[in-house]
Amino acid sequence: MATGRLAGADIAAGTNTTVYATPADIYTVASLNIVNRGNQPTVINVAIADLDTPTLGEYIEFETELLPKNILERTGIVLAATQKIVVRSSQANVSAVAFGIETTA
DSSP: OOEEEEEEEOOOSOOOOEEOOTTTTTTEEEEEEEOOOOOSEEEEEEEEEEESOOOOGGGGEEEEEEOOEEEEEEEEEOOOTTTEEEEEEEESEEEEEEEEEOOOO
16 A cells, blocks of 8 residues: 555646556545646646546546646545546646555545
């Protein structure tokens, strides 16, 4: 079981990226930081999903504008076993980092 930084990803433009997946038989309490490293605004979607492609009911952020050189932070995210944090950005130059703790029930 991991603690601290759980995962990180450089998000490609226009594609769903699974940033983190909770291992089987545990749950995770996490925070997610998304940074727009670029010079243009970007539109961000974040989902807590069962699969790599989220359904409409799994989004916790949808079409949220993230200005250049800014950060979007979500805290207190609780994921059940095998659930995933999936991020999509309309632009490149976006980083996502999940940090927290994995633990048994």
